Amino acid sequence: MNLIKLVTIGVVCGISAVSADDWKTEIKSNNPIVGKIWDNKEHRFITQQQLFDDMNKKDWILLGENHETEIHHLLQTEIIDQLAQANRLGNVAFEMANTEQQKVLDRALGTASNPEQLNWQPGWPWEWYQSPVNMALVNANRVLGTDLTREQQMQAYMDESIDHANESYKNFMLEILYEGHCGKLPKSQLGNMLRVQIARDEQMGSVLRNHSTDKVDLYIAGNMHVRKDAGVPFHTSLSSLSVMMLSVGDSMDPFQIIPDSYQDGPIADYVIFTPEVGQKDHCSRIKG
DSSP states (O other), X not given: OOEEESOOOOOEETTEEOOXXXXXXXXXXXXXXXXXEEETXXXXXXXXXXXXXXXXXXXXXXXXXXXXXXXXHHHHHHHHHHHHHTTOEEEEEEEEEEGGGHHHHHHHTTSOOOHHHHTOOTTSOHHXXXXXXXXXXXXXXXXXEEEOOHHHHHHHHHOTTOOOSOHHHHHHHHHHXXXXXXXXXXXXXXXXXXXXXXXXXXXXXXXXXXXXXSSEEEEEEEHHHHOTTTSHHHHSOOOEEEEEEEEEOSOOOHHHHSOOOSSSSOSOSEEEEEEOOOOOOGGGGSOO
């Protein structure tokens, strides 16, 4: 297996740029598209410099991940680090922190912290997020919690007033929720789950809209929350760029790897391809 670079990115800062040689993440992969960036609008590969040129034009960069993929967390950390070195880093927001954690996040700003000090929620394993969170705490203007609290999510679950007028969106999301719960969730509960999803995306979008800076602001979340047809940019009027990180197997065809949208238009502006990693089969642990 050949050792190749995952990402080598020059960050634009005024008329100067960080050298491409300053950012190297090396991983093992046989697939030649690993580490490449796909323009999902123009349907072509682009350079890292082109991606960062576009980043500087938007208020928020929505950086999507697969939660369990370690390489995605390492890449997030490197992006934060390089933007900070180029003096281009603004705020960093996390799906994984809720708004009630904002006071402790503000107190921790400027130094690395730990889950006890941050009141980190156990549903988000600290070993996954320690690196990007601490890199953000040390370097960002502010680190923002964006999500609803557990209590607020339960309120949304029961709130019949939460709805969306787009029937295609709702049908798509109901199917996603059904598959995401391994087909075991009673369909009578899917509407309640959708209310929570809508409320979360609206809440997170509101935080982003109210906390943009004149630098590059990053929002780190699961890929579903950065989708242009279903996530935060679907629910919120926001100057943003959606960048999804997707793992690839043997396929070298972006059209086979990137999911289709239920509507016209791309699901993200750009996709960074990363190596396929073994995922836990959560459904196998659920009895029928």
